[in-house]
Amino acid sequence: MAAELIDGKAIAEQINAETAAEVARLKAEHQLTPGLAVVLVGDNPASQAYVASKDKMCTRLGLHSKRVNLPAGTSQGELLGIINDLNFQRTIHGILVQSPLPNQIDEAQVFAAIDPSKDVDGFHPLNVGKLALGDPTGFAPCTPAGVHELLIRSGVAVEGANVVVLGRSRIVGRPVSLILSQKAKNANATVTVAHSRSRNLTAICRSADILVVAIGVARFLKAEMVRPGAVVIDVGINRVEDSTVAKGYRLVGDVDFEPVAAMAGKITPVPGVVGPMTIALLMRNTLKAAKMRHGL
Numbered sequence: 001m002a003a004e005l006i007d008g009k010a011i012a013e014q015i016n017a018e019t020a021a022e023v024a025r026l027k028a029e030h031q032l033t034p035g036l037a038v039v040l041v042g043d044n045p046a047s048q049a050y051v052a053s054k055d056k057m058c059t060r061l062g063l064h065s066k067r068v069n070l071p072a073g074t075s076q077g078e079l080l081g082i083i084n085d086l087n088f089q090r091t092i093h094g095i096l097v098q099s100p101l102p103n104q105i106d107e108a109q110v111f112a113a114i115d116p117s118k119d120v121d122g123f124h125p126l127n128v129g130k131l132a133l134g135d136p137t138g139f140a141p142c143t144p145a146g147v148h149e150l151l152i153r154s155g156v157a158v159e160g161a162n163v164v165v166l167g168r169s170r171i172v173g174r175p176v177s178l179i180l181s182q183k184a185k186n187a188n189a190t191v192t193v194a195h196s197r198s199r200n201l202t203a204i205c206r207s208a209d210i211l212v213v214a215i216g217v218a219r220f221l222k223a224e225m226v227r228p229g230a231v232v233i234d235v236g237i238n239r240v241e242d243s244t245v246a247k248g249y250r251l252v253g254d255v256d257f258e259p260v261a262a263m264a265g266k267i268t269p270v271p272g273v274v275g276p277m278t279i280a281l282l283m284r285n286t287l288k289a290a291k292m293r294h295g296l
């Protein structure tokens with residue numbers, strides 16, 4: 001393997017240490033404890049695991065955490081009522097509604113019901129608009145902001161770079177492209193967004209100094225799609241069957257790891273990089289929400 005591995009766990013820990021220090025300062029100097037409410041509807045095991053790790057991280061970093069578990073049959077009206085209550089709770093500075101939500105729930109309406117100043121997931125239309133405008137008072141979604149931090153903190157030169165983002169979802173691809181193309185320090189990249197209707201994908205990908213892959217197709221990005229020395233960030237998490245392991249499946253990314261690693265300059269392994277970064281950015285966004293609420 002030629003590529004240097006980007007150590008996402010170490011970078012996430014660096015961000016967590018900064019957050020914990022600032023939380024401790026807020027408590028000591030302002031008697032303020034940032035609080036995060038996480039709402040989980042139903043009993044999807046993957047969602048339960050995510051929510052548990054968010055809870056644990058809040059405790060580790062000194063944040064107040066509130067868990068709201070609702071049955072799978074919760075109605076739209078009931079969920080909106082609960083969000084409205086959380087919008088008014090003074091000890092809660094950030095609200096996260098774990099997706100996916102059951103079919104009877106209109107996800108867009110739920111995200112739009114969260115007070116934008118508590119929208120630490122960055123999915124409220126006001127925060128999407130602020131991100132597009134480059135307004136720093138908004139909240140950038142956690143996974144895309146995590147990708148940006150990974151690049152900055154692993155010493156990748158983003159300014160002026162040719163970046164190809166594979167995927168244009170609301171959660172990952174689109175916001176990553178907005179963040180990296182911003183007229184700002186550590187951004188200013190020339191960004192191409194590719195998707196399932198893009199033609200000449202191999203040529204587009206080979207033009208990239210930095211490739212961010214978020215399409216949800218296991219091992220999609222092949223070595224011939226990567227320019228030698230390019231930086232490859234793999235956001236994908238896919239389950240593939242594997243009878244040789246006890247669980248019966250393995251988690252793999254959207255990148256065909258070994259051959260691409262032989263070609264790339266730097267690369268993120270899956271799992272263990274983007275996941276911890278997402279949680280670290282959620283904690284940091286909650287801290288930011290608490291500080292903004294109190295004018296600090």
Ligand code: NDP
Nearest residue numbers: 143167168169172195196214215216235236237274275278
């Ligand atoms: P979506 O399914 O919402 O979006 C996928 C995007 O990829 C779409 O824009 C789609 O194009 C594009 N796409 C799909 N197939 C192809 C193809 N063959 N060629 C080119 N483009 C294609 O996925 P998400 O953005 O939500 O997630 C992407 C991956 O990231 C998933 O593996 C997910 O599990 C992972 N993820 C990881 C997170 C983490 O914390 N680590 C957080 C969020 C996601 P089109 O728009 O044309 O349909």
